[in-house]
Amino acid sequence: MKDQLRFKSFLLSFLSGGVLLLFFFLATGSLYDLLSLYNYSQTTVYSSDDGTYTTLTASDHTSTETNGPRDPQGRWDGDVTIVQKKKTVPGGTWVVSSTEHVHMEEGMRHGRSITTYPDKPDKEVCYHMGHVINCQQKATHVNNAGTSAFQLLSEGSPWFMNSLAVYGFEDTFVEAYMDTLELLLAAYEFSVVDFSSYYNDLLDSLSLTRYDTVTQANAVLSLIQGFEEMKNAEFRLAVLDVSRMEGGSTYNHMAEKYPGYLRFLALLDISEPDFDEFCHEFDSIMNSYGPLDMEDPFFVDSVDNRIIATLDVIGSEEEESGAKKGAIKKAFNSYVFLQEAVSSDVANAVLFSFFEYYNRGDLIQQALRRAYLIGNGVTLVPTVTTALLSIESATSANLAGYIVDDGGAAVTASGIVWGTSYNPSLDDQVAADGSASGIFSVTLDGLTGSTIYYARTYATNSAGTAYGNCISFTTEGFVIGILEEQQQAPGLEIYPNPASDFLHLRIEWTSYGSAELSVMDLNGRVVNHRALIGLTPGKEEIELDLSHLPAGLYHCLLEADNQKVQSARFMIVR
Amino acid sequence: MKRALRYLLPAVAAVALGGIIYIFLRPPGYAFIHWLDASGVKDLTNQLKGCSLFPAHAVPGWVVYSLPNALWAFSYSLIITGIWFRGRSGLKYFWLASIPFLVTGFELLQLTGTIPGTFCPQDMVLGITGMISGFLAGLKLTNPNNHERSTTF
Structure with missing residues (x-):
């Protein structure tokens, strides 16, 4: 009889254990995501092999892995891959939710983006400096009346x-x-x-x-x-x-x-x-x-x-x-x-x-x-974007403006404003030959060589004038240091710019000592380095072999003993 | 078996009601819903959500967030009481004690900071109410004086 009682107790305990597990499952099911879904961490690693960064933003259930090069300001810049993953079951394996391949400039999507999904067709979207545009670059939103926030x-x-x-x-x-x-x-x-x-x-x-x-x-x-x-x-x-x-x-x-x-x-x-x-x-x-x-x-x-x-x-x-x-x-x-x-x-x-x-x-x-x-x-002011097309010469550059949205009223004036200060406005230089909608290109002439310029698109409608993102570019030739105040720094002149196989640097030393010359790509990776010792005051010319470097934009940095730093940007074309 | 059904049916109904609240009124992003999705009934739950007649924002928060746990506490308490309260085995004390431990455990551990999360008095009150209701219902439904005589162990 006692054995029977024990056996029944064991069976009922087993049953109760199952019930306990079931309710534990339900209780944790209601808590689990609340506890951890919205806690996230972000880590970034750098690959010296290809000069790219990978940023992983993850919670217990979701992760976003972004891989690509960055510009000197730390923004995504270049061909970037963004992989979204999730765990459908706590403790389970990661499942890819979507993978996007897109070109980015200054942290903004710029160009064609292709997103693949495991369970639905690929999606193609075209961007112009962060804004969605028609891939044929023809249409623009004329009026958003009746558009819901979700649609926007x-x-x-x-x-x-x-x-x-x-x-x-x-x-x-x-x-x-x-x-x-x-x-x-x-x-x-x-x-x-x-x-x-x-x-x-x-x-x-x-x-x-x-x-x-x-x-x-x-x-x-x-x-x-x-x-x-x-x-x-x-x-x-x-x-x-x-x-x-x-x-x-x-x-x-x-x-x-x-x-x-x-x-x-x-x-x-x-x-x-x-x-x-x-x-x-x-x-x-x-x-x-x-x-x-x-x-x-x-x-x-x-x-x-x-x-x-x-x-x-x-x-x-x-x-x-x-x-x-x-x-x-x-x-x-x-x-x-x-x-x-x-x-x-x-x-x-x-x-x-x-x-x-x-x-x-x-x-x-x-x-x-x-x-x-x-x-x-x-009526809203228009939405506009700016992108650099090409630097034609020391005195000329081509820029693209895009009127993404006219804000609900006709655009009466548009173009590019430019100058030597960040975020130029209509008070600065104006190239007023834009269009009323869509994309347009403007050639800026009369630039001074070896100068850093800033430019942005503007568009005016009845609500006012809107400006797009500010871009910077450097005209061909000698580039001064970052600050005018660096009067005491050694002078650095580079040519030709754009360069092909060789770059000449003309440096004017103001004192005796030594210096280090580094060439970095846009990822901050040093691709060429040279120690300069036994320097004497006066001009010196150095030739750098660039034949092993791919086309692109580079940063040349001169660090001299007891003297301030000089830098210059140059472009390699192939 | 007939005696067991007396408390099992309301217990299952309470669990189901808690699940319905989850499916209809809780947003995506909760593990319970992930688990439903993972079990292959994603389309069904999506359809059910689409059929919801309630404007979700008009339902009181305590119904959406505290009632399911209270219903599950009621259910667990009812089943364990139903199984063990009339029993003679010493194990019944262990299992009956598990009821308050399970029901209040999560909240108390949050209060002490042992597990992450925010202690919510409303959850606690409703959970305890569900637990006591389940216990009393278990007593009532398994009372041999009210129903046919049943064997004990």
Whole structure:
């Protein structure tokens, strides 16, 4: 009898164990993704074999692997492959969700993109500096009236749909989510300036509903994309330039190359002396971290880390003084907060300028805002892009402008604005021979040789004038150092440019000593290096053999003992 | 067997109701739904989602996020009570004790920071309510005075 009782107890325990496992499975099933889906890490590795970088952004269930070359500013630049993977079962194997092959320039998709999927036909999309265009480069959106936010998102950023899909959000679900956002947004009184606040309210109202996971996934994707967008922030670009020099001043460089940034700060009531003082402190802290190796493939990443750390230090000082409590740390969490926080505080203003770029990473918000404005009958300024076609000679260059979208009103003027400062405007040189829609090319004549120029497309409609992305190019011939202030540095003249098999460098030494000459490709890899010793004041000519190098753009760097650095860009053509 | 069905049927119904809430009201991105997809019923769950009559954002959050766990706590508590409460084996104390451990364990471990996640009092309250309801229902449904006599072990 006892044995029978034991046997029954064993059987029932076995049964209960099964029930326990089942309920454990259910309970963890409801928790598992909440615990880990939206925790992600990002790592980047460099391959010295082909000079490419691979960035892996992964959570427990999703991963995005981006492989390709980067430009000197750390942006994707060249032929890039993006592989999205997911795990359908926790602990399972990775399954490829999509693979995209695309050419990128300055971090933007530019050219034909082919995406392959394991379970549906390939998708081909053409981009022009980040914007989707018709592959025949003929059509342009004339009017978006009646277009939903989802349509704007899925047609304008089809790659983003792949990113959402890897999280398990199919297009139909994202459409329902965005339709709901639009529906709820319609209940608010129309206001352009309050849109950001409305958007945050909408996200709050949808928390703890079936849409909160897509909100969370978008927050992660916005963060990742936002940091990519921030790579174009003027302040960062200036600090990167200065980091490549020895003893450069961020303020001087900003004033020289980015005067538009000072005008932007003036709008925020930041005076130039205040900004100068801030930059002085910023430079001091940056320098205190010690020298950086420019040949290190992670040079740009190191500078980025230092920028964030330095702004954090300055922000913490201000926090301690009670000036803007926690503004910097909170800034990355709340756009609205930062908008309210900006006053005369320089560090916050600089962060605000970063955040202007960061906020572009929230593509759902961008699409919703655009649909909101269009739906309320607001005419938008056109959307335009700029790309460099070719440098014809020392005095001539060809550029392409593209009117992606006319904003809902006829374009009355368009063309290219150019100058020697970043983000030129109609106040600078203007080549006003653009078209009313689609792509057009403009030849800039009368350029000065050996000069770095900046250019961007502009287009005007009844809502105003819009500018596209700013590109830079260097005309053929002698290229001066990065800063005019480097008067004491040795002079470096290179020719011919473009070069073929040989490059001649004419260097004017101002003192005795030694120097090192390095040629780097766009990936930052040193492809030629020469030690120059026993130098005496005067001119010296050096010939570099380039016959083993592939065609492309290169960076020539001269480091002399006790003297500042000189650099030049040149092109090899085959 | 007939006695077992008395508590098994409501237990299965509670599990099913929790699953329905998941399928209809929970967004993609949850493991439970991944598992359904992996089990080959993805198209079916997508169709079911498409048939949902509820405007998802209008359903209270506690229904979507806390009720399924409460229903599963009810179900587990009911089954374990049904199996063991009238038993004579000493193992029944182990299994009955497993009910509060399982139901409150995840939340308490989150509260102590042992596992990642945010402690949610609402989940805890509903989970305990489900557990007590399941226990009481188990007592009631297996009470030999209310039903035909059953053998004990």
